[in-house]
Amino acid sequence: MNAIRIEHIRKVFSEHKVAVDDISLQIEEGQIFGFLGPNGAGKTTMVKLLVGMLEPSAGSSSVMNIDSTKDGVSIHAISGVLTEHAMMYDHLTAMDNLVFFGEVFGLEKEESIARGMKLLEELDLLDAKDQKLGTYSTGMRQRLSLARALIHKPRVLFLDEPTSGLDPESALRVNQLIMKLAKQGVTIFLCTHQLRYAQEICTSYGLIDHGKLLASGTLEDLRKQIYDGYTVRMKTSVMPIHVDYVEVEDGQIEFKLDSEDRIADIIRDIVQRNGNITHVSSRKMSLEEIYFALMKQGGMQDES
Numbered sequence: 335m336n337a338i339r340i341e342h343i344r345k346v347f348s349e350h351k352v353a354v355d356d357i358s359l360q361i362e363e364g365q366i367f368g369f370l371g372p373n374g375a376g377k378t379t380m381v382k383l384l385v386g387m388l389e390p391s392a393g394s395s396s397v398m399n400i401d402s403t404k405d406g407v408s409i410h411a412i413s414g415v416l417t418e419h420a421m422m423y424d425h426l427t428a429m430d431n432l433v434f435f436g437e438v439f440g441l442e443k444e445e446s447i448a449r450g451m452k453l454l455e456e457l458d459l460l461d462a463k464d465q466k467l468g469t470y471s472t473g474m475r476q477r478l479s480l481a482r483a484l485i486h487k488p489r490v491l492f493l494d495e496p497t498s499g500l501d502p503e504s505a506l507r508v509n510q511l512i513m514k515l516a517k518q519g520v521t522i523f524l525c526t527h528q529l530r531y532a533q534e535i536c537t538s539y540g541l542i543d544h545g546k547l548l549a550s551g552t553l554e555d556l557r558k559q560i561y562d563g564y565t566v567r568m569k570t571s572v573m574p575i576h577v578d579y580v581e582v583e584d585g586q587i588e589f590k591l592d593s594e595d596r597i598a599d600i601i602r603d604i605v606q607r608n609g610n611i612t613h614v615s616s617r618k619m620s621l622e623e624i625y626f627a628l629m630k631q632g633g634m635q636d637e638s
C-alpha cells in the first residue's frame with residue numbers, strides 16, 4: 335500500500351516564488367524515503383503540505399489515505415514530525431515532556447510513561463530522564479525530539495536532518511531506531527543534504543531542486559537514468575588500450591565499463607605487455623555522483 339501519495343502538487347508563495355512545482359510521487363509503506371535537495375529546494379514546504387500545515391496552490395496529497403488538506407487532525411494523529419525547532423519545555427524533565435506530549439495525543443499517563451521509558455532507553459537517554467530539558471546538550475535535546483515525535487506510535491515519520499549535530503554513537507542509535515521502525519512498517523520521509531548518510535539508510539529517493547522533482551526511485555532506478563555501469567580504478571605501470579581513462583590522484587587512472595567482465599581482459603593485456611598492476615577496484619555510481627549529475631542536468635535544462 336502507498337503510505338504517501340502526491341498528485342501534481344504545487345505551492346506558489348508569490349509570483350516569483352514557486353516553492354513546489356508540479357510534483358507527483360508515491361511512497362510505499364515501510365520505505366525510508368530520502369528527500370534530497372539543496373537549501374531552498376522545497377523539502378520543508380513539501381512536508382508542510384503533506385501534514386496539512388500549508389494549503390497547496392494546486393494538486394493534492396494524502397498520508398495513509400487521509401487527504402492532507404481536509405483532515406489535518408487525523409493526519410496529525412498518525413504522523414510524527416521532527417524538525418530542527420521541535421517545541422518542548424525547558425523547565426520540565428525529559429519524561430514530563432514526553433508525558434505532556436503523549437497526553438496531547440490522547441495517551442493515558444501510564445501508557446506515555448511506559449512508551450517514554452522504552453524510547454529513552456533506545457535513544458540512550460534513560461539516565462537523564464529526570465533531568466530538566468534546560469540542562470540537556472544539543473545532541474540530547476535532538477534525541478529527545480525524536481522520542482517526542484514517536485510517543486504516539488505514528489505510522490508515518492517526517493524527519494528533517496535527524497542526525498545532524500549528533501556524535502557518531504548517538505547518530506548510530508538514531509539510525510538503528512529509524513531502521514527498526516521501518517521494519518515494523520512505519521514509513522519514514524527523511525529530508526537531508528547528507529548524501530552519504532542517505533545512501534546508508536534510505537531505501538528509495540526523491541531528488542528535488544528549485545521545487546521540481548528531478549528523479550525518484552531506488553538507487554538502481556536512479557543509476558539507470560544516469561549511468562548503470564562500473565567505474566574502474568587502477569594503478570598500473572602500463573596504460574590499458576581501448577578504454578578512455580582519466581588520471582586521478584595517487585598516480586591512479588579511472589575508466590568506465592558497462593560490464594565488470596571486461597576487467598579480466600584488460601588486466602591480461604597489461605600483464606602481457608609487461609605492465610605491473612598494484613591496484614584494481616570497481617564500483618557503481620554513488621548516490622552523491624548521481625545527485626550531482628542530476629542537478630547538473632536540471633541546471634542545463636533551466637538555462638536552455
Ligand SMILES: Nc1ncnc2c1ncn2[C@@H]1O[C@H](COP(=O)(O)OP(=O)(O)OP(=O)(O)O)[C@@H](O)[C@H]1O
Pocket residue numbers: 347348351352353371372373374375376377378379380
Ligand atoms: N512562507 C513562505 N513565504 C515565502 N516563501 C517561502 C515560504 N516558505 C518557504 N519559502 C521559500 O520557498 C523555497 C523553498 O523553501 P523550503 O524551506 O521548502 O526549502 P528546503 O528545501 O526545506 O530548504 P532547507 O534545506 O534550507 O531547509 C525557498 O526559496 C523559501 O525561501
